Amino acid sequence: MLYPLFFKPISKERLWGGRKLTDFLNKPFHGNEIGESWELSAVSGDESVVSDGHLQGKQLNELIEIYKADLVGKSVYERFGNDFPVLIKFIDAQKDLSVQLHPHDHLAKERHNSFGKNEMWYIMDADPGAQLIVGFSKDTDQNEYQQYLQNGQIEDLLHYETVKRGDTFFIRTGTVHAIGAGILLAEIQQTSDITYRIFDWNRTDKDCNTRELHTELALDAIDFVKRNDHKVAYTAESNQRNPMVGSPYFTTEIIAVKGEMHVLTDQLDSFVVLMAVQGDNQISVDGKTYDLAFGSTLLLPACLTGFSIHANQSEILMVTI
Numbered sequence: 375m376l377y378p379l380f381f382k383p384i385s386k387e388r389l390w391g392g393r394k395l396t397d398f399l400n401k402p403f404h405g406n407e408i409g410e411s412w413e414l415s416a417v418s419g420d421e422s423v424v425s426d427g428h429l430q431g432k433q434l435n436e437l438i439e440i441y442k443a444d445l446v447g448k449s450v451y452e453r454f455g456n457d458f459p460v461l462i463k464f465i466d467a468q469k470d471l472s473v474q475l476h477p478h479d480h481l482a483k484e485r486h487n488s489f490g491k492n493e494m495w496y497i498m499d500a501d502p503g504a505q506l507i508v509g510f511s512k513d514t515d516q517n518e519y520q521q522y523l524q525n526g527q528i529e530d531l532l533h534y535e536t537v538k539r540g541d542t543f544f545i546r547t548g549t550v551h552a553i554g555a556g557i558l559l560a561e562i563q564q565t566s567d568i569t570y571r572i573f574d575w576n577r578t579d580k581d582c583n584t585r586e587l588h589t590e591l592a593l594d595a596i597d598f599v600k601r602n603d604h605k606v607a608y609t610a611e612s613n614q615r616n617p618m619v620g621s622p623y624f625t626t627e628i629i630a631v632k633g634e635m636h637v638l639t640d641q642l643d644s645f646v647v648l649m650a651v652q653g654d655n656q657i658s659v660d661g662k663t664y665d666l667a668f669g670s671t672l673l674l675p676a677c678l679t680g681f682s683i684h685a686n687q688s689e690i691l692m693v694t695i
Contacts, residue, residue, distance in 0.1 A: 392468025501556030
């Protein structure tokens, strides 16, 4: 029988990582350069494992093979089969990430037999003045872009956004982007680990090696159009589901809870992912209560018909397909 599922977080060391995932989100990680906590993953070699209950030790991909539509929803299973369609992360950038982009579905399938990678960011914490890079500062084209790159002036062509807690961005495939130093965020994305790195601030690792750039691969994947719709406008009214991002790849809502709220899910035909991005919660399902602490993630199988949230004051991202 299926029940609400917690998974063991997977730590990812990154040269730009820090300690906020451990110190701020209480992740059980060791090290001073932990950049990512993969909360829910079906990426090959990094499959999430159930942490408790009678399914403890089972991998996410095993559960889909066993439970199929009961776990993910009929329409989701018909569309994706045994592939789990989203990858859920928390990211701590102590230093700037590289400037990068991700290919769209068709290009990713052709080159890497992978999904593309549309993604969204929800800022959980940001140092004063912390910035993101999202897209270009003006319309450009391949020739101009290459000139800026070759002349070492690519930074002048990028668009910067100063951010604060609660800011949300939807990053389409092809968009050049980078998370800046001092930012902790929740990331929801298509299941893909395909990244084209185009600029890495000329930095080297401890052995004085630069990281690989994907200059040629990136050229026909880049969106050269300046866009003004990366930042998501939304409201966070208490005790209701507030839309944030609606896309063919995932839908994300924010729930701001004060006291108690009940959510019906029987008409969604999708699994539900809950990410606690502010405050601690208790989730009640079928008469049982589960602690959803700040910084934790819970997968509710599609066969469940609803849940209740109890919190003094919290915010939860609710992800469905």
